[in-house]
Amino acid sequence: MKTNKQNADFLHIGKKLVKWYDRNARPLPWRENRHPYNIWISEIVLQQTQVKQGLGHYLRFIERFPDVQALHSAHEDEVLLYWKGLGYYSRAINLHRAAHQIAEEFSGNFPDNYKDILQLKGIGKYTAAAIASICFEEKTPAVDGNFYRVLSRIFADNFDISDSKAFQYFSDLAILMMPEDQPGEFNQAVMDIGSEICKPKNPLCGECPVNDDCIAFRTGSISQFPVKTKKTKVSDLSLTYFFVKNKNQFLIKQRDSDFIWKKLYEFPMSVPEKWKDYIINSKQITHKLTHKNLLIEINTIEIESEKEFLNFAKDQNYIIVDEKLADEKSFPKPLENYYKTISAPKLGLLPF
DNA sequence: AATGCGGGGGG
DNA sequence: CCCCCAGCATT
Structure with a gap:
């Protein structure tokens, strides 16, 4: 000893x-x-x-x-x-x-x-x-x-x-x-x-x-005491989301990247270029984690054409969520908080 | 051996 | 606002 x-x-x-x-x-x-x-x-x-x-x-x-x-x-x-x-x-x-x-x-x-x-x-x-x-x-x-x-x-x-x-x-x-x-x-x-x-x-x-x-x-x-020499470091990260709506439906997908929020659900991070003309609202959220300072931008898009909406969802494997039927969903906290402020009664639709 | 992962509490 | 806390898996 x-x-x-x-x-x-x-x-x-x-x-x-x-x-x-x-x-x-x-x-x-x-x-x-x-x-x-x-x-x-x-x-x-x-x-x-x-x-x-x-x-x-x-x-x-x-x-x-x-x-x-x-x-x-x-x-x-x-x-x-x-x-x-x-x-x-x-x-x-x-x-x-x-x-x-x-x-x-x-x-x-x-x-x-x-x-x-x-x-x-x-x-x-x-x-x-x-x-x-x-x-x-x-x-x-x-x-x-x-x-x-x-x-x-x-x-x-x-x-x-x-x-x-x-x-x-x-x-x-x-x-x-x-x-x-x-x-x-x-x-x-x-x-x-x-x-x-x-x-x-x-x-x-x-x-x-x-x-x-x-x-x-x-x-x-x-x-x-205790003696501790090493410090943790923090980096900055920007995330851009698109909250894509068609009537009472919107799109989510389970995260495939695991550097943060492993396997939780999120909004699309990219959309067809021309959809960006339909952005009706853009909001910035800041969120602090132990190792990351997040700057999250959420753009709300209203899509007129249901066909276009459904095709995009199918191509990109998005889950279509109906606000009216929604009950619970594993969203990262910042997105959940954002979603609560916009409208819908509750969150997400369980895929199981 | 070094890095990355969430979220909450306290001053 | 900035600081603190700290097992496990991966590389």
Whole structure:
């Protein structure tokens, strides 16, 4: 162990965290039992997503897809629909693909150990460890951003969390802290401490069960941890859409490009040159993502000729949506918001 | 090892 | 307005 904290009683601190968790665990729906399917869905939803934001999506997802079989039988589009608004849509696509893997490679039974769980699409080391520890009592540390933050503060550890070796480094540290018989409780304790108490900004150190063990707290240097050197960069992107209407119908298509909004639905990005004379409205929308600043232009076009409209839709494989029959559709948020402002009662028509 | 993927919250 | 948060797959 490459650490200068030889004197720290790692296991003692780990047991304190578990003891705190036993009394203070948040009453979350996926904690009502330890079914690996529910834990799996919750972990995927909660990747890059806060509980407050993901809870509603989790509940609706579980209600519609209560088990592997239900997810396996579903159409990918419908899985995407239930993911609408959560972002990182490849998570939903991989969830669906993993359900097929479980059905075909694991005879419909959720794999019951870290190594097998890791084989599933969309499951990496963190998620595999979380499921293996919570559901199968395997002593695998679920090292994520919370882990980095909590551990680096407790030990005032300068290890750079943007270093590719950080995962192994903090995994080794965590192993020393994990009570042999309660790995799942330990991992969940760190998750809860990290999100509720040891927050990135303005942590509630007064409520922390291990504040007397926390070197950063005792030395007043909480704000210096974790150490992270690399920054994310942002680029600009312009998108032009054509909202093409003929009477009560308009056109959409599922995105084939996956650099953003993977497999969601959008308006045409190009139309016949002469249609541009029929533009009756043009609106600019700005939308900010983590890695992109989007400048979206939406041109509304009224087409008189139904024949011309239908031919274009057929040639370019567009889905024709009737505003009157519309109910729900997986649009990217900026387009959905735009559409709501123009008219129609509801969005899209499900192709399934 | 580096890059890209959403969306929400806070100052 | 700008800043923060950060697993997994792909290359």
